[in-house]
Amino acid sequence: MSAHRRIVMIAIVGALVISVSGPLVRLSGVSPATSALFRCAYAVPPILLLAWLERRRRGGKAPSVRTLVPAWLAGVAFAFDLLFWHHAIDYVGAGLATVLGNLQVFIVAFAAWGLFRERPSTRLMIGTPVVFAGVVLISGVFDSAAYGSDPLMGVLAGAATSVSYAAFLLLMKGGTDRVAEPLAHATVVATVAIALLSPLFGGADLMPSWPAHGWLLLLAVGPQVLGWSLITFSLPRQPAALTALLLLIQPMTTVALSALALAERPSPLQLAGCAVIVLGVVYGSRRAQPALAGTEQEEHVPKTSTV
Template identity: 70%
Template sequence: MISTSGPLVRLSEATPATSALFRCGYAVPALAALAWWERRRLGAMSWRECRRAWLAGVFFALDLLFWHLSIGYIGAGLATVLGNLQVVIVAFAAWALLGERPSARIAVATPVVLGGAVLISGAFDAAPYGEDPALGVLFGLLTSLTYAAYLLVLRAGSGTGRRAAGPLAHATAVATVAIAALSPLFGGADLRPEWPTHGWLLLLALGPQVLGWVLITYSLPRQPAALTALILLIQPVTTVALSAVLLGERPSALQLAGCVAVALGVLYGSRPARQPALASSAQEGQVPNTSTV
């Protein structure tokens, strides 16, 4: 679902700040309705959960602004790949901050995935795709940093993992305000875009932002942070394919090889441990959580 984000941003032909603003703004009412339903079942969020969701919203605003700039400079497919290099940042940050030591599978799969991402980026191609690849890479790296911070904070703000809509609704509402405040630094936002721009932005909000991120937020507390980040690298592979079909972005042979490397790395790294985990859980009288996104 979130793989359609980049192509929808380009199809809207809106400025980076405009697409980021309406992506969040249009999503708030739907997320608020889901959060209200969730609150009736689970009760109100604690102030601690709210504060973490608000902080996540600030990081999400920066993530979207940097990423939408990168899309303009280097295309939807490559910008999505660059923005998803957060896998390394998340793995080491989760180890340092959350005490989640990366598993052996993730340790092996991560270099493979990153190598594939480098190939997808066109770094070794004679004529790299994009209006300004250097600026695209710069903003793509900034996207990775803020995306990693968003994932980690949102994961921490989801409590025991029973909530998905509430933290995301809070984060998206704060992101909307932050994007509006920061928009002059990113070329300004058009508050009255015309059709069909409105239609593409509405689809962007209700599809990737609401449905896609509700599912991701539900999954975040149920997986080790590094594993979640690794699985999310399925997104750039799919985006490269969608961008080729919808936008005419043609990946090279090396970029296609990178897609294969990413897919194989994700499949290997996402396989749960079997017997050792079962034995350990049996000794502790617990059932292991081996679900995947």
């Protein structure tokens, strides 16, 4: 297998692994802040072990503070990402919340336009109103049979998830070829940040219980450690053409798993909104001229799906 295909397969496996995140959060049955806190806390020991092994393989040389600052900032962004996303799951279910967390491509592109004068592609400009229409359909504004305890709040929490997630991905692309060590630093910072922020997000229950924490442990070891290690490894190495594939695999897998395992039943309009968002993101994130791959603008566009 060529190096290119190996990177593609690693990215796809990573996307599939993290697709079970939402269903595992729902299965735990704990509050959003509790699940966010413990999925990070339980992930700290194994990710620290991976970081230690990575450092040994590199001769024991520690990364400089300058290269770790982006990982620390990414940890703060990831804390907000998880807190918002776990609330979105609470409001609209795992499937819809995962789809709503996939707007980061547009957020990053328009932020780059404002900050760096990098005009978004025509495809992305066309895809933006399409995606917005899908978000409106999921919100239940025009749907008396909308799924979820509060679809509108779910949309708002999902949008906040995308903003935080975009910041996390950009910071994790901060110029180091290490994989486990930046992720370990980000995870530790995220754990501390969630603990400090949890009172603002409904509070966290610190008393472990079974089987809730069994699901959270599986969430930590699977998506949080294995999934994100694969994603972090492939993120700087994957081609732009893989963007659409990854954006399609993860949210649609989560919607299917949520329907099968959790009996989530979004309304027809909400499912239509999911399809509209995914198609809009896939269309908008693809480059009109693949031959120009490797340009500076590509570096600002995240190439993975949501948490």
